[in-house]
Amino acid sequence: xxxxxxxxxxxxxxxxxxxxxxxxxxxxxxxxxxxxxxxxxxxxxxxxxxxxxxxxxxxxxxxxxxxxxxxxxxxxxxxxxxxxxxxxxxxxxxxxxxxxxxxxxxxxxxxxxxxxxxxxxxxxxxxxxxxxxxxxxxxxxxxxxxxxxxxxxxxxxxxxxxxxxxxxxxxxxxxxxxxxxxxxxxxxxxxxxxxxxxxxxxxxxxxxxxxxxxxxxxxxxxxxxxxxxxxxxxxxxxxxxxxxxxxxxxxxxxxxxxxxxxxxxxxxxxxxxxxxxxxxxxxxxxxxxxxxxxxxxxxxxxxxxxxxxxxxxxxxxxxxxxxxxxxxxxxxxxxxxxxxxxxxxxxxxxxxxxxxxxxxxxxxxxxxxxxxxxxxxxxxxxxxxxxxxxxxxxxxxxxxxxxxxxxxxxxxxxxxxxxxxxxxxxxxxxxxxxxxxxxxxxxxxxxxxxxxxxxxxxxxxxxxxxxxxxxxxxxxxxxxxxxxxxxxxxxxxxxxxxxxxxxxxxxx
Amino acid sequence: xxxxxxxxxxxxxxxxxxxxxxxxxxxxxxxxxxxxxxxxxxxxxxxxxxxxxxxxxxxxxxxxxxxxxxxxxxxxxxxxxxxxxxxxxxxxxxxxxxxxxxxxxxxxxxxxxxxxxxxxxxxxxxxxxxxxxxxxxxxxxxxxxxxxxxxxxxxxxxxxxxxxxxxxxxxxxxxxxxxxxxxxxxxxxxxxxxxxxxxxxxxxxxxxxxxxxxxxxxxxxxxxxxxxxxxxxxxxxxxxxxxxxxxxxxxxxxxxxxxxxxxxxxxxxxxxxxxxxxxxxxxxxxxxxxxxxxxxxxxxxxxxxxxxxxxxxxxxxxxxxxxxxxxxxxxxxxxxxxxxxxxxxxxxxxxxxxxxxxxxxxxxxxxxxxxxxxxxxxxxxxxxxxxxxxxxxxxxxxxxxxxxxxxxxxxxxxxxxxxxxxxxxxxxxxxxxxxxxxxxxxxxxxxxxxxxxxxxxxxxxxxxxxxxxxxxxxxxxxxx
Numbered sequence: 012x013x014x015x016x017x018x019x020x021x022x023x024x025x026x027x028x029x030x031x032x033x034x035x036x037x038x039x040x041x042x043x044x045x046x047x048x049x050x051x052x053x054x055x056x057x058x059x060x061x062x063x064x065x066x067x068x069x070x071x072x073x074x075x076x077x078x079x080x081x082x083x084x085x086x087x088x089x090x091x092x093x094x095x096x097x098x099x100x101x102x103x104x105x106x107x108x109x110x111x112x113x114x115x116x117x118x119x120x121x122x123x124x125x126x127x128x129x130x131x132x133x134x135x136x137x138x139x140x141x142x143x144x145x146x147x148x149x150x151x152x153x154x155x156x157x158x159x160x161x162x163x164x165x166x167x168x169x170x171x172x173x174x175x176x177x178x179x180x181x182x183x184x185x186x187x188x189x190x191x192x193x194x195x196x197x198x199x200x201x202x203x204x205x206x207x208x209x210x211x212x213x214x215x216x217x218x219x220x221x222x223x224x225x226x227x228x229x230x231x232x233x234x235x236x237x238x239x240x241x242x243x244x245x246x247x248x249x250x251x252x253x254x255x256x257x258x259x260x261x262x263x264x265x266x267x268x269x270x271x272x273x274x275x276x277x278x279x280x281x282x283x284x285x286x287x288x289x290x291x292x293x294x295x296x297x298x299x300x301x302x303x304x305x306x307x308x309x310x311x312x313x314x315x316x317x318x319x320x321x322x323x324x325x326x327x328x329x330x331x332x333x334x335x336x337x338x339x340x341x342x343x344x345x346x347x348x349x350x351x352x353x354x355x356x357x358x359x360x361x362x363x364x365x366x367x368x369x370x371x372x373x374x375x376x377x378x379x380x381x382x383x384x385x386x387x388x389x390x391x392x393x394x395x396x397x398x399x400x401x402x403x404x405x406x407x408x409x410x411x412x413x414x415x416x417x418x419x420x421x422x423x424x425x426x427x428x429x430x431x432x433x434x435x436x437x438x439x440x441x442x443x444x445x446x447x448x449x450x451x452x453x454x455x456x457x458x459x460x461x462x463x464x465x466x467x468x469x470x471x472x473x474x475x476x477x478x479x480x481x482x483x484x485x486x487x488x489x490x491x492x493x494x495x496x497x498x499x500x501x502x503x504x505x506x507x508x509x510x511x512x513x514x515x516x517x518x519x
Numbered sequence: 520x521x522x523x524x525x526x527x528x529x530x531x532x533x534x535x536x537x538x539x540x541x542x543x544x545x546x547x548x549x550x551x552x553x554x555x556x557x558x559x560x561x562x563x564x565x566x567x568x569x570x571x572x573x574x575x576x577x578x579x580x581x582x583x584x585x586x587x588x589x590x591x592x593x594x595x596x597x598x599x600x601x602x603x604x605x606x607x608x609x610x611x612x613x614x615x616x617x618x619x620x621x622x623x624x625x626x627x628x629x630x631x632x633x634x635x636x637x638x639x640x641x642x643x644x645x646x647x648x649x650x651x652x653x654x655x656x657x658x659x660x661x662x663x664x665x666x667x668x669x670x671x672x673x674x675x676x677x678x679x680x681x682x683x684x685x686x687x688x689x690x691x692x693x694x695x696x697x698x699x700x701x702x703x704x705x706x707x708x709x710x711x712x713x714x715x716x717x718x719x720x721x722x723x724x725x726x727x728x729x730x731x732x733x734x735x736x737x738x739x740x741x742x743x744x745x746x747x748x749x750x751x752x753x754x755x756x757x758x759x760x761x762x763x764x765x766x767x768x769x770x771x772x773x774x775x776x777x778x779x780x781x782x783x784x785x786x787x788x789x790x791x792x793x794x795x796x797x798x799x800x801x802x803x804x805x806x807x808x809x810x811x812x813x814x815x816x817x818x819x820x821x822x823x824x825x826x827x828x829x830x831x832x833x834x835x836x837x838x839x840x841x842x843x844x845x846x847x848x849x850x851x852x853x854x855x856x857x858x859x860x861x862x863x864x865x866x867x868x869x870x871x872x873x874x875x876x877x878x879x880x881x882x883x884x885x886x887x888x889x890x891x892x893x894x895x896x897x898x899x900x901x902x903x904x905x906x907x908x909x910x911x912x913x914x915x916x917x918x919x920x921x922x923x924x925x926x927x928x929x930x931x932x933x934x935x936x937x938x939x940x941x942x943x944x945x946x947x948x949x950x951x952x953x954x955x956x957x958x959x960x961x962x963x964x965x966x967x968x969x970x971x972x973x974x975x976x977x978x979x980x981x982x983x984x985x986x987x988x989x990x991x992x993x994x995x996x997x998x999x
Contacts, residue, residue, distance in 0.1 A: 359740045360733040362568040364546045407654040430653035460535040463585035
């Protein structure tokens with residue numbers, strides 16, 4: 012698991028992930044996301060919040076991997092580590108298997124051949140060179156084919172992945188049961204989402220097989236060198252067919268072409284090929300005609316052939332497969348169901364901006380409206396009680412005196428109240444209203460809302476002039492909606508002789 | 520927790536000047552009571568902004584001033600009696616709030632001054648569409664007496680006719696004056712307003728900057744998530760088809776009308792689902808009920824395959840021909856390259872001509888009906904997926920339009936939405952954006968197999984969509 016390899020340990024402050032993503036991390040992520048999804052949304056968020064500040068990552072996949080190191084509960088972290096160890100164990104197992112197989116195969120060939128007097132160079136080439144090389148070529152072709160097939164219509168991904176999944180399940184029999192169950196749970200999901208996980212399964216198998224192939228070559232090489240150093244090997248070749256040594260030499264020379272320039276002795280000469288051919292039935296002095304050392308002269312060729320065709324290709328393929336696997340693992344990490352939601356949760360601050368308590372009681376408009384009148388008609392009718400000069404109070408400089416006189420005529424008394432005026436000046440206006448007997452008009456700005464300051468003034472006016480004199484609130488400007496608001500608000504004064512008029516003028 | 524005191528801002532002013540609207544917009548809370556009737560807000564209500572549990576600032580909605588002159592008179596009288604200096608004024612305001620009987624006589628003023636006395640900053644709101652009046656002076660004078668840092672916001676509720684007049688008046692009482700339309704304040708405006716709060720008190724700057732960063736990030740994430748939803752919608756739309764098994768003697772054409780209806784209904788459902796998800800991302804839960812009242816939304820309600828929708832949201836024939844020709848030329852160019860130029864650019868010419876013709880024909884709105892033989896026998900008649908070059912643009916255009924509507928909608932808006940600018944201008948696609956979308960759509964069409972390849976194609980499209988939405992997001996500003 013990456014926890015070990017990246018040097019990260021739960022508990023340290025800020026974690027930055029290093030190294031390439033691994034398949035075991037995908038398994039771990041699926042398990043961890045399962046655990047996360049079982050939490051309530053608030054618990055999930057609280058945990059993400061606690062973890063987010065400890066993660067230092069730019070890419071989504073890095074963030075997920077870092078989260079994997081600190082996010083899961085200790086119990087799950089242990090399970091994830093076990094999965095990682097199981098993967099590492101399988102990898103090691105494949106390597107050991109390859110090494111042992113390689114060693115044993117080479118040792119068997121050389122030992123059996125040695126005891127029989129001749130080590131068949133053809134058998135050595137077939138089992139230690141051609142077979143590993145061919146398996147390497149076949150596995151690469153199959154792997155590339157599966158990658159290409161995923162891009163073209165054909166069998167669905169699930170069908171294509173079935174073989175590799177079966178093989179993987181077989182391999183998993185080697186790991187402890189608890190870990191196997193974890194991995195198999197993920198594989199079960201892989202069946203449902205084969206398109207997502209199948210390439211990864213194939214890639215992982217390819218990687219393990221490449222490991223095994225590499226170590227097979229290494230084992231074979233080591234065994235060959237061991238036998239060369241510690242025993243006397245007599246290589247030879249024979250055939251029932253009538254094949255001239257020249258033809259055999261052309262084949263081995265072609266095989267030895269990659270290193271012939273560097274190490275000429277490792278490219279068998281025609282003389283060597285001819286001298287090491289043997290027959291069961293010999294016509295003359297037999298083997299004694301060729302010096303014994305000549306039979307061993309094949310070993311440089313055999314060693315180089317194993318190195319070049321069994322070890323080197325795997326050595327080259329392994330990082331390619333590893334890189335591809337890491338890239339696929341990175342893609343799968345990002346697109347694993349639930350991963351994007353986790354990334355979002357880790358990277359998005361949780362905003363709460365709503366009021367902590369519910370909205371309290373709100374003010375409601377009263378039912379009913381004060382009557383609306385036409386001001387000129389109201390004044391002309393003498394609704395003011397008498398036909399005396401009207402008193403117009405300009406509230407908060409609602410209208411200029413000149414404008415007012417041009418609109419209503421000059422026979423009126425105009426005074427200011429509200430706005431910049433003091434309360435004492437307001438009181439003086441109320442007093443004046445009490446003394447005059449004419450109609451009372453209070454001009455206000457229609458676009459401004461009726462506030463208690465004005466309502467207090469109107470109430471004071473009413474108290475001063477008595478219950479019999481009508482008062483008209485004259486709205487200067489304002490929209491019909493504003494007028495409605497005024498009419499409703501003035502009802503709160505409960506004044507039966509209060510009315511409202513409007514003057515739709517453009518305000519300066 | 521921040522070591523500095525949490526900034527608290529009391530939003531105060533005359534009744535009905537948009538205080539609650541401003542609070543609703545800044546607090547992203549559509550539960551704030553907003554009404555044209557004065558005196559709707561009777562009690563203060565605090566809206567704390569917490570980021571990951573850390574309290575960064577609070578907005579306090581307050582009732583409007585009702586008897587400001589009387590309060591000021593009380594304060595002046597008290598100052599005279601106690602021979603108080605200017606330095607004592609904040610104490611006098613506190614005394615006013617605490618004095619017995621004041622809460623009964625001046626409930627609104629006590630309620631609104633309480634948080635200020637307790638240390639909140641002042642956000643004084645006026646309406647820039649009506650003229651300045653002397654009745655505001657007592658309010659501003661009281662606020663000056665509190666000695667608290669203050670900022671004035673001109674909220675042009677019904678227009679900007681008197682904004683300059685207000686700026687001149689407010690400038691005498693407040694160091695900072697900003698113009699913010701509470702109903703239409705875009706995120707950038709909100710950010711600038713928060714930054715202006717930070718100018719009131721140096722100690723507030725840090726938490727407010729943290730809040731701005733968090734709000735920006737949330738906005739970005741919302742946009743990315745919306746882009747992801749839109750990209751997924753387009754991807755699903757491009758791959759979507761309906762099919763029906765038919766008998767050996769049945770005619771495929773006899774199923775066309777029914778299949779077309781199923782196809783369109785399913786896509787409409789998918790589109791609606793996408794809209795609901797995008798709305799949920801932006802935390803708007805009340806828009807759906809208002810859809811029918813908006814003329815602009817009628818465009819979205821129109822059938823996806825209607826001529827009107829394709830005229831407004833699709834590419835023009837010319838764009839389609841250009842797009843087709845460009846794609847064809849690119850394909851032909853590959854052939855020319857493969858032949859080492861021996862074809863004398865015939866591939867490019869032929870590809871462009873063919874692509875242009877296909878592009879022209881690609882304007883067709885409805886997909887074709889196909890008869891498909893099943894591998895195990897039997898036949899199905901399949902309707903879709905759409906091969907029209909225009910189809911993903913229409914789908915994207917409608918989703919983008921819906922997103923614009925939502926993303927610009929503030930939580931203060933409680934009635935029909937009007938979208939500005941007009942759709943045609945709002946949905947302009949820069950040629951580079953269009954080409955990027957064309958590429959992303961083509962990539963989506965080419966990945967019918969391979970979950971990862973498709974997911975990556977959707978992600979790439981989401982990236983392109985997000986860039987376009989980010990550009991849309993940046994095209995506004997409402998602050999002076």
